[in-house]
Amino acid sequence: MGETLTEDARPETASARHWGWLRAVFPYVLAAGLFVLGLLALYRLLATVDFADVVAQVRATPWSTVGLALAATAASYVSLVGYDWSALRFIGKPLNFPVVLAGGFMAYAFGNTIGLSAVSGGAVRWRIYSALGLDGYDVAAVSTFAAVSFGVAATLVGLGALAVHPAALAAMLPLAPGTVQVLALGGMAVIALPLLWASVRQRRVRLGRFTLRAPVPRDLAAQLIFCLGDIGFAAATLYLLLPANDLGFATFLALFAAATMAGVLSHVPGGVGVFEAVVIAAMPAATPISAVAASLLLYRLIYFLVPFFLALLALAGYELFRSAGGHLPRGQWGRALGAVDPAFRAVERIAPMVLGTMILGAGLWMSVASILPPATEAARAAEALFPLPFIEGSALASSVIGSALVLISFGVMRRALAAFWLAVAVMEAGAAVALVQGVDLDRAVLLATGALLLLPFRHAFHRHTMLSHATLTPAWAALIVALIAGFGFMLFFAHKETPYAHELWWQFAVNERAPRALRAGLLGSLVLGLGALLILLRAPRVAAEPPAREDLDRAARIAAGGDNPDAGFALTGDKSILVSDDGRAFVMFAVSGRSWIAYGGPVGPADAAEDVAFAFVDAARRAGARPAFYEVRAADVPVMLDLGLSLHKMGEEAVVDLTAFSLEGSARKKLRAAHARALRDGLSLGWAEPPHAPAFLAELGVVSEAWLSAKRAREKGFSVGRFDPDWLNRWPVATVRQDGRVVAFANVLVTDSRAQAAIDLMRHVEHAPSGTMEFLFTALMLRLKEEGHAAFSLGMAPLSGLSPERSRRLWDRFGALIYRHGRSFYNFEGLRAFKAKFDPDWRPRYLAAPSALPPLLTLADAARLIGGRNERRQTLRRKADRGEET
Structure with missing residues (x-):
């Protein structure tokens, strides 16, 4: 950066930098590694399963069974909302039930599908409940209450089911049934008795470094009902879809609880791969594995994707209603809409994250469809009807479009306007390709519907920035690695009977689907990898230099036109100033150690301020530094969450x-x-x-x-x-x-x-x-x-x-x-x-x-800045700029 380092501003040692980098990326490497291991376990468990059989099982599922599974899913989500309702009562911040019902349902529908619900679900709750008047501690308390309730309930349900049927996990536990039963009963007593005692006596229970206050018996009983409803109905959803087997529901409940906890503990988003591997491994040997695999696929669709799509559809309808200038009707229907209106207004803030997830899912679907053999008679007829270049070209186009949508979803989550319109165009193109590639009407209709769902949210996208002007975070890097691994899994699973040889890559024929899938998979992986590399290399560089006179004058005009007087600290001259491309907003920051620390939040109109905040974080990460915002206000919290940063309370103004x-x-x-x-x-x-x-x-x-x-x-x-x-x-x-x-x-x-x-x-x-x-x-x-x-x-x-x-x-x-x-x-x-x-x-x-x-390292770097230890460097530089002697 062109600065001479003084004794007060020594850089961190190389080992410290490497250790900090490893500590930051380790959780994502671990999650990606566990995901890959889960795929390997699934591949071995499904060694005897044919992909066509799985598809046939899914299509043969009776609609009556699907309807019952949907009803069980609805009951489970109502129970999930009960977590939030009881948590709000527990912290003394109750909200109207319609608001909790609508907001809680969307928080769980979006959070469960996005993955890592303990993290993403909490972030969704923050955006919703903070807009309804709750502070950060309240939202954290609700999230903690729900997470602890689920963990305790899942453990108790699983142990209780094992106590009744100790042989439920015999294939996975090297213990005698009597030993399992004793251990299960003992585990239930260790958990339940202290909790009941604390509830009756209103004492606190200490778990490690955490101290929990138990609800009163009435609330504890209500919470128990919600927990049993959540886990029981979720298990019933999968149980209804499974083929006939020797497992009773109580036995299956133990299996389901164990698989769920394994998925949560793995930190893999949604427990994908881990959950399925546990369920398949624990099923009776006589159960057809292809039918179990089909049931698990249907379970994912019904329990996760259907609520996500319904919540997104409701939110899009609300946005369309508001953008059309509609007014609430009179009567009971109008009062009902008015009751849930605050929840919908609060959920508006997470629209880019939700839409980005939808586009990511669409991209995955397009990519996987390009490597799978046709599963319907219409698709097989299309292969016979269309010329070979159409068949080959549509598979490759589907792979490219899918990979492009994955990369575009990154920009959509960052509210980039170009990514928004690009997503609309590419999803419509995907719908057209789906019609050519096997006359896949289902995929074409859903992709076209997804593109239409984007349009009511146009106002949420206001960042005028290039998609490649961003840094690839460890989370996105891990996701791309996991996606490429997932493509490989689907490719080899769908074509496991094919004798692979080098010449497969160059075989072109209508009935030779494996080479086509290989080419499509390779092309999709290349697009993903090269796109990620482009994002990594094209991120703009920002020099942390003393502000020029024109930057100070521009910052002075922006600060004077706002409502925050602290924005005037940009004019002290000891901080660099990063101005947005349109010149309407800025971030003031300084560099200390490995930290780029901005004072306060971005300054300026909301759209430009958010744009320059993203640019600052990208530039800091591009420089290998820790981005941080010091003393941000509550109004800046949504932007900080969108940036992927964690909040630590510093005090009160x-x-x-x-x-x-x-x-x-x-x-x-x-x-x-x-x-x-x-x-x-x-x-x-x-x-x-x-x-x-x-x-x-x-x-x-x-x-x-x-x-x-x-x-x-x-x-x-x-x-x-x-x-x-x-x-x-x-x-x-x-x-x-x-x-x-x-x-x-x-x-x-x-x-x-x-x-x-x-x-x-x-x-x-x-x-x-x-x-x-x-x-x-x-x-x-x-x-x-x-x-x-x-x-x-x-x-x-x-x-x-x-x-x-x-x-x-x-x-x-x-x-x-x-x-x-x-x-x-x-x-x-x-x-x-x-x-x-x-x-x-x-x-x-x-x-x-x-x-x-x-954030001890960041605070130490901030303390050096506040202590004026960079002031001598800044003074010397200012004098040098003026040509004065030093």
Whole structure:
């Protein structure tokens, strides 16, 4: 980056960088590896199964059986919604049942299909419930409650079923049935008895480093019913689809619970491969494996894809209704729609992620269809009817289109407008290819329907960026590896009877389907691999350099036109500025160690701000660094989640509503008395608009030097300003004078909208009267209120408001401990108590970082920036730019 590293800014060692990189990618490598192992196990278990038999079994399933399976699925999802309903009651934040029903159903329908429901489901819940007034701790509590409930219930159900039928997993457990029964009963007692005791006595149960509070017996009973309904009806869905066998439902319940937990513990999305391998391995030997495989395929379609499609269809209908300017009808139907309207409005925020998942699924379907032999009479007739170039070309085109859709889904999830229109066009092309490739009407209709479902969501895509201008995250890299492995599995499974030889690649004939599948699979894998490589290599580079004059001027205009006064910190000169392509938004950031740290969220209109935030994260990852956003507000949380970052609460910002602020009333008695006493002591508030006279700045400089000397401190940076004429000449300055001399001052950050003002430097002389700073705040807020400002920020109280008992997060426990016992190096509680005098609204501030682990390295890098350790480098560079001697 062209910077000379000083002793204060040493880079991390190579071993530390490698260890950090390995730690970041290990979960994704593990998931991809387990997925591949699951495919290998499936391939061996299905060695005697013919693909055509599986397809025939699926098509031969009676509609009555499918209908019963759909009914069981519906009952299971109602039980899943019960998790959220009881969790909201448990944390004391109940919502209207129609809202919980609609929002919970969509959270589970989308989260289950997207995969990693403990992660993605939580992210879906965040977007939904945060829009309904719940904070991050509430959403985390709901997610934790649901996850713990499911884990406990699945374990109890599985153990209970084993206690009744200890031979259920005989093929997988090398233990005698009597031993299994004793162990199952003992396991149930270990789990159930402490839980019942804690519920009745309202005690807390400690599990490792986590402490859980049990619901009261009434809520515990309701939760038990929901859990049994969820697992029982989900198991019934698959049980109804299975061929006739010797397993009773109770025995199968143990098998289902074991397979489900194996899939969850594997961290493979949806447990794909792992779940199926466990079920097939545990089925009785006499059960036809082809029929079991067909049942598992139907189960995936019915339990996961049908709810996903119904939820997406409902959301698209709602979007179409709103875009058409429709109004809710009167009567009972209108009241019902009005009751669920908040849930649909909340779900709107996750539309790109959901649509990207749909496009990814469509791409997989197109790719797999290109390597499978025709499974219907119409498809076989088409092979005989169409010329050979049509047959060969359509298979290759299907493979290319499928791979392209997989890559396009990456851009759709990132809200890229070009990816949106490209997805519409490619899905329509896929529908046309499906008609040529075997007259596949089902695939053609669903692809065309998917393209139409995209159109109502056009407003959600506003990023004007190239698809290749992005970094390939470890998660996407692992996904692409898993997809290529999946193509290989389907190719060799569908054509396992083919004697492979080198000349197969070059055989062209209507009845030679294996070579065609080989070519299609190879071409699809190449498109995926080369597309991923293109994305990796074309990501734009950004140089972390001091801002140029034009960048500062542009940032000043954007900041002045917004509502956030903290955006003015971009003008301190110690941070780089990344401006969006359209010049309407920016991110201010600095580099320390391996971290690229942005101060606050992106600044500017929502569409441009989101665009530049993605560009910043991509550039940081392209440089091999950790992207992070320091002190982001709650309004920026959806963007941070879309960026794939984890949130760590840093504290709370104290914001006073100036429209309601006054010194009147009994609640303001102490504040009024302190203000009157300061006036009697001869204190008065002064106000100076920029630019400031040199003599005035010199007078302030005396106060600043005295304050720094008394505090034994030096100038800081990054998240605060510094005493610099260029910086102070941008802002009004409030002063407190006594006998004509300045005894305290503060520069005030304002915007043209006057929505909120904020304070930066706050300095006073050592002999200033007691209560000087309290007077400064009080008098300043009264003046700002007279000038029409709506709110005033007193700044942040670090580590304030952390609730480890609600979040159960290690970082919150660590931060809360420092907050309570860290007086020896910082008076956290005293600072909050001082700001609490003005009765502010406490608003959360977060650190958004790539990992959910405690962000200690990122905070250490931020501390170096705030401590001003990069300031000397920045000063030297500014002087060099001006041609001054150093």
